Amino acid sequence: MSVQPQRRDQLVRAAILEIGTTGSLDVTVGSIAKRAGVSPALAFHYFGDKDQLFLAAMRHILTIYGDEVRAALKRASSPRERLEAVIGTNFSPMNFRQEVISAWLNFYVMSQSFGPAFRLLNIYHRRLHSNLVHELKALGVSDPGAIATRIAGLIDGLYLRNAINPRDTTARSASAHVLAALEKEIGEFQ
Amino acid sequence: MSVQPQRRDQLVRAAILEIGTTGSLDVTVGSIAKRAGVSPALAFHYFGDKDQLFLAAMRHILTIYGDEVRAALKRASSPRERLEAVIGTNFSPMNFRQEVISAWLNFYVMSQSFGPAFRLLNIYHRRLHSNLVHELKALGVSDPGAIATRIAGLIDGLYLRNAINPRDTTARSASAHVLAALEKEIGEFQ
Amino acid sequence: MSVQPQRRDQLVRAAILEIGTTGSLDVTVGSIAKRAGVSPALAFHYFGDKDQLFLAAMRHILTIYGDEVRAALKRASSPRERLEAVIGTNFSPMNFRQEVISAWLNFYVMSQSFGPAFRLLNIYHRRLHSNLVHELKALGVSDPGAIATRIAGLIDGLYLRNAINPRDTTARSASAHVLAALEKEIGEFQ
Amino acid sequence: MSVQPQRRDQLVRAAILEIGTTGSLDVTVGSIAKRAGVSPALAFHYFGDKDQLFLAAMRHILTIYGDEVRAALKRASSPRERLEAVIGTNFSPMNFRQEVISAWLNFYVMSQSFGPAFRLLNIYHRRLHSNLVHELKALGVSDPGAIATRIAGLIDGLYLRNAINPRDTTARSASAHVLAALEKEIGEFQ
DNA sequence: AATGAATGAGGATTCATTCAT
DNA sequence: GATGAATGAATCCTCATTCAT
Numbered sequence: 001m002s003v004q005p006q007r008r009d010q011l012v013r014a015a016i017l018e019i020g021t022t023g024s025l026d027v028t029v030g031s032i033a034k035r036a037g038v039s040p041a042l043a044f045h046y047f048g049d050k051d052q053l054f055l056a057a058m059r060h061i062l063t064i065y066g067d068e069v070r071a072a073l074k075r076a077s078s079p080r081e082r083l084e085a086v087i088g089t090n091f092s093p094m095n096f097r098q099e100v101i102s103a104w105l106n107f108y109v110m111s112q113s114f115g116p117a118f119r120l121l122n123i124y125h126r127r128l129h130s131n132l133v134h135e136l137k138a139l140g141v142s143d144p145g146a147i148a149t150r151i152a153g154l155i156d157g158l159y160l161r162n163a164i165n166p167r168d169t170t171a172r173s174a175s176a177h178v179l180a181a182l183e184k185e186i187g188e189f190q
Numbered sequence: 191m192s193v194q195p196q197r198r199d200q201l202v203r204a205a206i207l208e209i210g211t212t213g214s215l216d217v218t219v220g221s222i223a224k225r226a227g228v229s230p231a232l233a234f235h236y237f238g239d240k241d242q243l244f245l246a247a248m249r250h251i252l253t254i255y256g257d258e259v260r261a262a263l264k265r266a267s268s269p270r271e272r273l274e275a276v277i278g279t280n281f282s283p284m285n286f287r288q289e290v291i292s293a294w295l296n297f298y299v300m301s302q303s304f305g306p307a308f309r310l311l312n313i314y315h316r317r318l319h320s321n322l323v324h325e326l327k328a329l330g331v332s333d334p335g336a337i338a339t340r341i342a343g344l345i346d347g348l349y350l351r352n353a354i355n356p357r358d359t360t361a362r363s364a365s366a367h368v369l370a371a372l373e374k375e376i377g378e379f380q
Numbered sequence: 381m382s383v384q385p386q387r388r389d390q391l392v393r394a395a396i397l398e399i400g401t402t403g404s405l406d407v408t409v410g411s412i413a414k415r416a417g418v419s420p421a422l423a424f425h426y427f428g429d430k431d432q433l434f435l436a437a438m439r440h441i442l443t444i445y446g447d448e449v450r451a452a453l454k455r456a457s458s459p460r461e462r463l464e465a466v467i468g469t470n471f472s473p474m475n476f477r478q479e480v481i482s483a484w485l486n487f488y489v490m491s492q493s494f495g496p497a498f499r500l501l502n503i504y505h506r507r508l509h510s511n512l513v514h515e516l517k518a519l520g521v522s523d524p525g526a527i528a529t530r531i532a533g534l535i536d537g538l539y540l541r542n543a544i545n546p547r548d549t550t551a552r553s554a555s556a557h558v559l560a561a562l563e564k565e566i567g568e569f570q
Numbered sequence: 571m572s573v574q575p576q577r578r579d580q581l582v583r584a585a586i587l588e589i590g591t592t593g594s595l596d597v598t599v600g601s602i603a604k605r606a607g608v609s610p611a612l613a614f615h616y617f618g619d620k621d622q623l624f625l626a627a628m629r630h631i632l633t634i635y636g637d638e639v640r641a642a643l644k645r646a647s648s649p650r651e652r653l654e655a656v657i658g659t660n661f662s663p664m665n666f667r668q669e670v671i672s673a674w675l676n677f678y679v680m681s682q683s684f685g686p687a688f689r690l691l692n693i694y695h696r697r698l699h700s701n702l703v704h705e706l707k708a709l710g711v712s713d714p715g716a717i718a719t720r721i722a723g724l725i726d727g728l729y730l731r732n733a734i735n736p737r738d739t740t741a742r743s744a745s746a747h748v749l750a751a752l753e754k755e756i757g758e759f760q
Numbered sequence: 761a762a763t764g765a766a767t768g769a770g771g772a773t774t775c776a777t778t779c780a781t
Numbered sequence: 782g783a784t785g786a787a788t789g790a791a792t793c794c795t796c797a798t799t800c801a802t
Contacts, residue, residue, distance in 0.1 A: 007786085023302030026216070028771060039788045044773065102302060109299050111354050112213030112292060121354060150367050154340060157347025164301050164311060177340050184374040197761085218796060229763045234798065387765085403682030406596070408792060419767045424794060482682060489679050491734050492593030492672060501734060530724060530747050537727025544681050544691060557720050564754040577782085598775060609784045614777065767799085774792085781784085 008046050008056075010036040015057040020099025023163075025106050029053070055116055058107040062124050065095055069131070079138035083182065086131045090155050091175035098166050105163040128152050139186055147185045154181050198236050198246075200226040205247040210289025215296045219243070245306055248297040252314050255285055259321070269328035273372065276321045280345050281365035288356050295353040318342050329376055337375045344371050388426050388436075390416040395437040400479025403543075405486050409433070435496055438487040442504050445475055449511070459518035463562065466511045470535050471555035478546050485543040508532050519566055527565045534561050578616050578626075580606040585627040590669025595676050599623070625686055628677040632694050635665055639701070649708035653752065656701045660725050661745040668736050675733040698722050709756055717755045724751050 014036035018027045029050055033040040047053040072085035089095065111117035129148050136144035158174040169177075204226035208217045219240055223230040237243040262275035279285065301307035319338050326334035348364040394416035398407045409430050413420040427433040452465035469475065491497035509528050516524035538554040549557075584606035588597045599620050603610040617623040642655035659665065681687035699718050706714035728744040 024215075024299065029773085030771075040772085041774085041788055042786080045785095045787075050772070105299060105302070108350065108354055109214065109295060112295070118354065125351075125355075146367065146370065150344060150371050153347035153351060153367065154344045154371075155347065156350045157343035157345065160298065160346045160350055161315075161343060164298055164308065165315075177336065177343065180336065181340050181344075181371065181375075184371075219798090220796075230797085231763055231799085232761080235762075240797065404595075404679065409794085410792075420793085421767055421795085422765080425764095425766075430793070485679060485682070488730060488734055489594065489675060492675070498734065505731075505735075526747065526750065530751050533727035533731060533747065534720060534724045534751075535727065536730045537723035537725065540678065540726045540730055541695075541723060544678055544688065545695075557716065557723065560716065561720050561724075561751065561755075564751075599777085600775075610776085611778085611784055612782080615783075620776065763800105763802085765800085765802105767797105769796095769798105771795085772793095775788105775790090777789090778787085779784105780786090 007036070007038055007042060011038065011043055011046060011053065012056050012060045015053055016061065016103045017099055019054075019057070019106050020101075020103040023102050023106075025054070025110060051114060051116075054107075054110060055114075055120070057103070058110070058117055058120055061100060061104060061107070062120060065089065065124070066127070068092060068094060069127075073131075079135045083132065083135045083139075084179065086128070086135070087151070087155070087178050087182065088175060090159070090178075091171040093171070096162070096171040096174070101159055101163050101166075105160065125152070128155075136186070141186050150185065151178060151182060154178055197226070197228055197232060201228065201233055201236060201243065202246050202250045205243055206251065206293045207289055209244075209247070209296050210291075210293040213292050213296075215244070215300060241304060241306075244297075244300060245304075245310070247293070248300070248307055248310055251290060251294060251297070252310060255279065255314070256317070258282060258284060259317075263321075269325045273322065273325045273329075274369065276318070276325070277341070277345070277368050277372065278365060280349070280368075281361040283361070286352070286361040286364070291349055291353050291356075295350065315342070318345075326376070331376050340375065341368060341372060344368055387416070387418055387422060391418065391423055391426060391433065392436050392440045395433055396441065396483045397479055399434075399437070399486050400481075400483040403482050403486075405434070405490060431494060431496075434487075434490060435494075435500070437483065438490070438497055438500055441480060441484060441487070442500060445469065445504070446507070448472060448474060449507075453511075459515045463512065463515045463519075464559065466508070466515070467531070467535070467558050467562065468555060470539070470558075471551040473551070476542070476551040476554070481539055481543050481546075485540065505532070508535075516566070521566050530565065531558060531562060534558055577606070577608055577612060581608065581613055581616060581623065582626050582630045585623055586631065586673045587669055589624075589627070589676050590671075590673040593672050593676075595624070595680060621684060621686075624677075624680060625684075625690070627673070628680070628687055628690055631670060631674060631677070632690060635659065635694070636697070638662060638664060639697075643701075649705045653702065653705045653709075654749065656698070656705070657721070657725065657748050657752065658745060660729070660748075661741040663741070666732070666741040666744070671729055671733045671736075675730065695722070698725075706756070711756050720755065721748065721752060724748055 011032065015027075015032045018032045018035055019025060029043050030040045032053070033043050036043075043050075043053055047056060069086060069089045072089050073082055076082040076085040094100075107117060108121065111121045129145075129152055132148035132151055133144045136147055141147060155178055158169060158177060162169050162174065201222065204222045205217075208222045208225055209215060219233050220230045222243070223233050226233075233240075233243055237246060259276060259279045262279050263272055266272040266275040284290075297307060298311065301311045319335075319342055322338035322341055323334045326337055331337060345368055348359060348367060352359050352364065391412065394412045395407075398412045398415055399405060409423050410420045412433070413423050416423075423430075423433055427436060449466060449469045452469050453462055456462040456465040474480075487497060488501065491501045509525075509532055512528035512531055513524045516527055521527060535558055538549060538557060542549050542554065581602065585597075585602045588602045588605055589595060599613050600610045602623070603613050606613075613620075613623055617626060639656060639659045642659050643652055646652040646655040664670075677687060678691065681691040699715075699722055702718035702721055703714045706717055711717060725748055728739060728747060732739050732744065
């Protein structure tokens with residue numbers, strides 16, 4: 001618990017970076033290990049398997065994201081603020097970074113063929129949805145589920161756009177778009 | 191371009207299906223060839239390269255899509271109808287199919303690391319955007335560019351959601367969501 | 381059936397030689413391929429698998445042996461001659477060669493952990509046994525099954541001895557030993 | 571040599587068991603160590619080398635065997651009894667066990683490519699041979715060397731048969747076969 | 761046009777072995 | 782004495798690709 005996790009973490013971070021900068025899951029364990037400054041064998045020592053390493057990387061991203069959401073929710077004090085907190089976290093400097101977004105897209109793809117990744121992603125989806133629905137209900141809007149789906153969908157779509165063309169959109173403008181959409185969805189109720 | 195293309199086309203279609211059903215670009219030329227019922231060598235004969243085959247597959251999808259958009263636009267007679275035509279095409283039975291959507295997502299990923307794919311995708315993006323903007327302008331809305339971005343973003347996002355979890359959304363409901371968003375965006379102007 | 385089998389056969393022969401001279405199953409596909417003058421990949425092209433290559437090698441040895449037994453039996457005209465034919469084949473120049481014997485021992489070991497090899501070996505065992513029993517019965521000896529077991533056992537034992545120490549015994553002397561044992565077993569009945 | 575050897579011995583025994591149950595020398599130091607309940611590194615600490623561990627395992631088997639032969643010889647009081655003692659030891663419950671026989675076969679293979687193992691095996695062979703010859707001479711048979719070779723060969727052959735197919739033969743029947751062969755060899759002289 | 765044979769270049773994974781603690 | 786961390790060196794196997802036919 002003292003020295004090992006250090007290397008483990010280096011590997012996870014290196015995996016995210018390698019996938020993110022390459023823009024593809026087609027990276028070798030060797031290149032990840034080199035980036036982490038360790039031998040490829042160590043990756044197997046810790047994760048047993050390339051898939052498990054990828055999964056750990058995905059979990060890492062989602063954990064950071066989840067922690068940030070929780071922290072942001074704590075700071076907010078009204079439904080509206082909480083909605084903005086949930087949305088805003090997606091565009092925070094920590095999450096809305098080139099390589100992270102690219103890695104994230106690749107993990108989406110991964111979950112199409114790798115069950116455990118799919119399950120992980122599903123948890124994130126459900127949480128985001130229920131977070132949104134919860135606050136929308138508090139606002140008293142008519143169809144909170146549908147609105148949540150559209151907001152979440154728009155977030156994902158803007159991520160996707162940004163993944164393939166980072167220059168297209170800044171975190172600021174992307175965030176503004178989602179908030180604008182939110183405005184139009186709930187206008188009268190806030 | 192007249193008789194031989196039969197095999198060429200089989201290969202392109204097989205590539206889409208193989209990528210779509212596998213849910214990954216990690217498919218072999220061999221598996222594609224087998225699906226097409228030809229030898230792997232023939233794929234190289236026609237495309238020279240795995241990348242070119244993938245590119246052809248991507249082009250195939252976008253061509254079908256483009257043709258459909260054009261046809262739908264022709265049938266429409268008002269800006270509003272044309273907007274709905276453009277949106278609706280994304281959810282037509284031809285385009286909004288499991289394997290096609292999955293392949294499409296993979297092509298998005300591909301364009302992160304493969305220039306020609308990136309350019310192809312960009313053309314599609316620009317066309318969709320300008321199509322939307324054109325009609326939005328005709329309606330006289332205030333910020334057509336921003337609205338187009340959000341609508342296009344939502345479409346992509348719903349595609350993405352559907353890619354990883356086909357049961358989540360039907361073409362009908364996805365389409366309805368985009369139209370609902372449109373409604374909220376342009377409400378007063380229609 | 382014209383060109384390929386050539387390379388296939390080269391590989392099988394190379395496998396036997398490599399195992400035989402190394403005296404171990406711990407040989408690489410690469411070394412076998414090099415000996416055969418082909419690329420390692422070709423071995424996989426033809427056999428799919430290292431195990432299958434080994435199995436083919438084993439089958440090769442047993443086939444040659446089986447053919448020789450059959451030929452020798454044809455030339456013999458009395459039960460006693462046929463017994464000697466069956467025994468003698470085990471010590472023929474083709475079969476009782478250093479590398480073949482060593483390979484043969486290794487295949488015995490292989491059949492301890494590889495089902496298909498075990499089955500192959502069993503067939504050979506049963507054939508040898510039934511061949512011996514058949515002729516012993518014709519001679520009218522009292523317990524043909526037991527005698528066959530001892531003769532077959534002695535053959536195997538002498539093979540084993542020769543495998544680990546080729547200088548110990550010549551084909552001639554080994555053969556003489558088995559024939560002597562046979563003599564003592566059936567003395568009065570011939 | 572007094573207290574520590576406990577772990578050493580566990581490793582040797584584990585090696586025999588691992589090789590015996592696997593039926594192959596293709597076992598890892600890790601699996602042996604795990605079976606012994608110690609860390610792989612300890613195996614290197616004690617033996618320095620995988621080969622040395624295997625050699626120690628082989629020596630262990632041969633030592634047990636040798637001790638038993640000596641003990642059995644002590645109990646016997648006539649040449650004939652001593653012959654039977656020597657033969658019988660090979661089929662004693664301690665030696666004629668599934669995993670021991672299998673390990674033994676693997677050590678035979680090992681001695682084909684590993685000098686020290688070869689030497690060890692040779693010592694055993696020479697001892698068995700001279701033991702047999704000594705008693706056969708005492709009986710006054712005509713060609714004691716040849717008979718010893720055949721008896722020893724048959725023993726090895728039956729071991730071999732049992733190694734690959736334990737159900738084929740019991741210790742009892744195998745032993746009976748060797749004694750029967752002995753009978754036929756020396757019948758008149760006993 | 762079409763294919764099977766053939767290969768070079770990896771890449772995941774394993775494992776004997778070392779070493780600091 | 783005993784171990785977990787760490788690695789270098791294989792090795793099997795895959796696959797894009799070429800080429801002769």
